[in-house]
Amino acid sequence: MKQFDYIRAGANSDVTGTPDATIIAGGTNLLDLMKLEVMTPDRLVDISRLDLKQITPTRDGGLRIGALVTNSDLAADMTVRSDYAALSAALLAGASRQLRNKATTGGNLLQRTRCYYFYDTDQPCNKRDPGSGCGAMEGANRLHAILGVTDKCIASHPSDMAVAMQMLGAEVEIESTDGVTRTVPLSDFYLIPTDPAVETVLQPGELITAVILPAPAEGRQTYRKVRDRASYAFAMVSVAARIKVTDGKITQAAIACGGIGSMPWRDPAVEDALIGQEPAREVFGKAADVLVAEAAPKEGNAFKVPLARRTLIATLKELTGVQQ
Numbered sequence: 001m002k003q004f005d006y007i008r009a010g011a012n013s014d015v016t017g018t019p020d021a022t023i024i025a026g027g028t029n030l031l032d033l034m035k036l037e038v039m040t041p042d043r044l045v046d047i048s049r050l051d052l053k054q055i056t057p058t059r060d061g062g063l064r065i066g067a068l069v070t071n072s073d074l075a076a077d078m079t080v081r082s083d084y085a086a087l088s089a090a091l092l093a094g095a096s097r098q099l100r101n102k103a104t105t106g107g108n109l110l111q112r113t114r115c116y117y118f119y120d121t122d123q124p125c126n127k128r129d130p131g132s133g134c135g136a137m138e139g140a141n142r143l144h145a146i147l148g149v150t151d152k153c154i155a156s157h158p159s160d161m162a163v164a165m166q167m168l169g170a171e172v173e174i175e176s177t178d179g180v181t182r183t184v185p186l187s188d189f190y191l192i193p194t195d196p197a198v199e200t201v202l203q204p205g206e207l208i209t210a211v212i213l214p215a216p217a218e219g220r221q222t223y224r225k226v227r228d229r230a231s232y233a234f235a236m237v238s239v240a241a242r243i244k245v246t247d248g249k250i251t252q253a254a255i256a257c258g259g260i261g262s263m264p265w266r267d268p269a270v271e272d273a274l275i276g277q278e279p280a281r282e283v284f285g286k287a288a289d290v291l292v293a294e295a296a297p298k299e300g301n302a303f304k305v306p307l308a309r310r311t312l313i314a315t316l317k318e319l320t321g322v323q324q
Helices: 030-035 071-076 078-083 085-092 097-102 105-109 161-168 268-272 281-292 304-320
Strands: 005-008 022-024 043-046 055-057 063-066 171-175 181-185 207-213 220-226 237-246 249-258
Touching (some): 071 085, 078 085, 085 237, 249 281, 249 304
Parallel strands (some): 022 043
16 A cells, blocks of 8 residues: 555545645545555544534434435434435445444545446556556446446446435535535436546535535435345445326435446436326336436446336336336
């Protein structure tokens, strides 16, 4: 591991005043990347002692989740379990209990892709080494994205939590270098990999301080994850969804998918295909067709197209009680 300077932050300004530093909180992803020399920061700023560990109600009935709230604490919070059930389920579907005890809300949003080529410094990767190429294009790409990809990168986003938060309409609270706080919808937080090395709208020296969830919405919600094994595996396809049915018709729909996108994937057109329709297998199939309409699979991950369709249909049937 490359030698680095270590700074323990005592205030937010210790972070926002150090734009050339790499932030560490739980370290569940960063430490692995440093050991492999995928990331070689010159300076680490440890934010684990900052006052960002509270879950508090907002004035409009939502929740403000501090950036240092652990995944375990967030999943176990009674308000999250009752009002944001898909989020609790997504958190519990990710990693082991030991990792969830250390992983933080802010860090989860910023975890890096698990692309084989990103992790192997002997292989080309535009995300790790801009301009070197993308080994996954014609290589081992079974885990990779089919939506939101470019000719420079097809890496998939690994977070379960972020998929549920995308469905819930979360916002990211960010403190800038001048101490000013801005709020960015999670739907605008991640970037399509036209420049694979730039993954989010965060600027150097900025700090995620919280995630804001809106007031609970009506309807049933769930998180479904399809993976190679029952535990400790990243999603091949996942779906976070909320559906409200009134007088026999779908009146509200919110859907986000994981495992298939370069970011937690939410397409409003999928939801529009459901609104106003009577719950039925045929209707769900048409929405699933919309989801994968612009998919750009490679040979190794082409199976994700039918798998995404089946997973979405099964999730919608579960939420609406459709049997056939």
